Amino acid sequence: MNRQILVVEDETPIREMITFVLEQNGFNTIEAEDYEDAKAKVVEPYPDLILLDWMLPGGTGVKLAKTLKQNEYTRSIPIIMLTARADEDDKVKGFDVGVDDYVTKPFSPKELIARIKAVIRRVSPTALEEAIEFHGMKLDPVAHRVSINDRALDLGPTEFRLLHFFMTHTERVYSREQLLDNVWGTNVYVEDRTVDVHIRRLRKAIAGEGHEDFIQTVRGSGYRFSGKIKMGI
Amino acid sequence: MNRQILVVEDETPIREMITFVLEQNGFNTIEAEDYEDAKAKVVEPYPDLILLDWMLPGGTGVKLAKTLKQNEYTRSIPIIMLTARADEDDKVKGFDVGVDDYVTKPFSPKELIARIKAVIRRVSPTALEEAIEFHGMKLDPVAHRVSINDRALDLGPTEFRLLHFFMTHTERVYSREQLLDNVWGTNVYVEDRTVDVHIRRLRKAIAGEGHEDFIQTVRGSGYRFSGKIKMGI
DNA sequence: AGTTTTTGTGACAATTTTATTACACGCTTA
DNA sequence: TAAGCGTGTAATAAAATTGTCACAAAAACT
Incomplete structure (x- = not known):
């Protein structure tokens, strides 16, 4: 029952740090570094959860979140936003989009894992139509x-x-x-x-x-x- | 899940009254009475939330708020400002700085606690579900x-x-x-x-x-x- | 040491909560 | 229409929980 997590983050060191922490904690990870890359990998490995950076080069993370949450096929994948700002407006905007939770950088590995688990638990642990x-x-x-x-x-x-x-x-x-x-x-x-x-x-x-x-x-x-x-x- | 709150307030009786109320309501508190003191305690105990007086002797509270919100390491800590004025301009200035909420003196303990809880919930929506x-x-x-x-x-x-x-x-x-x-x-x-x-x-x-x-x-x-x-x- | 105050402990009855059974009503199907 | 099934409800049984008391033990105080 290993969950696959897609990590969308353009800064390589940060992305690698995150995947390291996740794998340490028993998650499988997929990495993506830009909008297009992420979009493709959402469809194919179809992750159980997405960690999404707020700012992305090829288009903002919010845009991706919005796209995914509006698509019938992908809307059920929980999304956790990674944001460097404590800006309230940004958060509100994110929740409007349908994002499931926020983690503000800098964050501790412990906090990240806790949030991920909480979201997974909250969102139904299994998909709908599958056996x-x-x-x-x-x-x-x-x-x-x-x-x-x-x-x-x-x-x-x-x-x-x-x-x-x-x-x-x-x-x-x-x-x-x-x-x-x-x-x-x-x-x-x-x-x-x-x-x-x-x-x-x-x-x-x-x-x-x-x-x-x-x-x-x-x-x-x-x-x-x-x-x-x-x-x- | 035991929240630590840093109370930055130079007037001792008020500060003690606040900490009393907080502890009554199950928060852990740290006290600071001036700019430097507060700055040090933000770094070390790294509180979950800061209650910050608008006017401080060694430099205004706004200045501290601005400093904290511009620092990568501390910007994610939510800040609630305590102000004696109901002045709108101040509030706007405060929100510009990135402050999360305001409480205007005099305030009831009930209101203070409510605001704190609201901010915590906003910043970390899944906190209550975490083990x-x-x-x-x-x-x-x-x-x-x-x-x-x-x-x-x-x-x-x-x-x-x-x-x-x-x-x-x-x-x-x-x-x-x-x-x-x-x-x-x-x-x-x-x-x-x-x-x-x-x-x-x-x-x-x-x-x-x-x-x-x-x-x-x-x-x-x-x-x-x-x-x-x-x-x- | 003796007295007083405070806390620990076991038992018990009342109350609350859940399990189980029985039954009646409505719907479908033969 | 009768038989069969599924469902909701009420009644009753069973079980667990809870508040209180009486007394023991411990600590504090004279």
């Missing part, structure tokens, strides 16, 4: 099929959507309300406790292979879907 | 997980909130009342001694790894969460 696999559990959104260790599962529509949501949002606690919003849809009036019942049905459905406690109850907060049964962070 | 680490102890607010040396901890809701508070407010003594306010919430009537019991439960939960005395009793005052195990006053 998802998680600890031997496979879900194909298109074919509407789920299997555990190649044994097919029989789920109702709601259970399927719930599991789909969980599989694309692991390692994070969701309240019942959040689950209702995301799985049932906003402005639908359903009781909070209904979630419990569906959790129960889903648990029952995926039980029998040691997968039942993938859905974890977080008392007072909600539920969490996780592969780490009893492990540290 | 906190302290001496091998990790707390992930998003996943709602705690671990100590990679061993998971099982905490009840209140214990979790208490630990979360402590991990974001280390090295400082909090009275039982303050803990009640911050962890239980204001206007909740609970006995003071209830805190003791929860401290006990938390201590028990994190014990067994030599970390039990992270929570230190300060007789007559309250409790302190600290990495320094046995220190002088």
Whole structure:
């Protein structure tokens, strides 16, 4: 599950410093040094995240960000801007474009990594239409099929959507309300406790292979879907 | 995640009032009373935010702001100006310099805290979601997980909130009342001694790894969460 | 040493939260 | 229309959490 990060930065020493830090921390990196270069590499290796310098020679970074965020195909790739200025206006402009976060130079490696992880976690960890696999559990959104260790599962529509949501949002606690919003849809009036019942049905459905406690109850907060049964962070 | 705020203000009573308010609200503070003092402390403790008085003896606050915002190393530190005048021109001048926000004296503690939080949020939007680490102890607010040396901890809701508070407010003594306010919430009537019991439960939960005395009793005052195990006053 | 004050500890009952079961309603399909 | 399925809700059971108290232990003070 190694993430690929595209580093777009024209100043070579800085770019190399950044890629070094990223690789130290287990990321795969792709480098680009100008607008055109970056554009090409977004399409081909299709990175999981883009670190984008604010100022670029062949066109500003903001322009690239805007382009990417307006394109259907690339808009889901999170972008973190690197900026040398603490200028508020610039930041506001960037967020209007749809950039996911900012890191202001100079930054510590620790801060950079923390921001990257935070953004990855916040943005759904997996792509939308692709089949998802998680600890031997496979879900194909298109074919509407789920299997555990190649044994097919029989789920109702709601259970399927719930599991789909969980599989694309692991390692994070969701309240019942959040689950209702995301799985049932906003402005639908359903009781909070209904979630419990569906959790129960889903648990029952995926039980029998040691997968039942993938859905974890977080008392007072909600539920969490996780592969780490009893492990540290 | 424990924010350090540098308070630059020459009038001692005002400065102390401000630091008092900040510490009440869980910030760590550093004080400076003139231009040179402030400059030195920006470099060394490298605060997360600067509260800067408009008028300073050894040179105006604006001058300091300008200096800091022009320096590559310090320009990313957000600055909030404290001014006694509601003068528009000053504000404009300040924003030109790159100051992040203004607070006009006299101000209410509530307003000050609100402004600070707003600026922090603006500058680092993901800060609140980031995991906190302290001496091998990790707390992930998003996943709602705690671990100590990679061993998971099982905490009840209140214990979790208490630990979360402590991990974001280390090295400082909090009275039982303050803990009640911050962890239980204001206007909740609970006995003071209830805190003791929860401290006990938390201590028990994190014990067994030599970390039990992270929570230190300060007789007559309250409790302190600290990495320094046995220190002088 | 004896007394007072403060904190630690274990137990317990009340309360809150979650799990589980049962059931009724609506929708689809045979 | 009857049977079957999926869904939401309510009722009940089970489990976990929480605040408080009583007493023990520790520290501070005379």
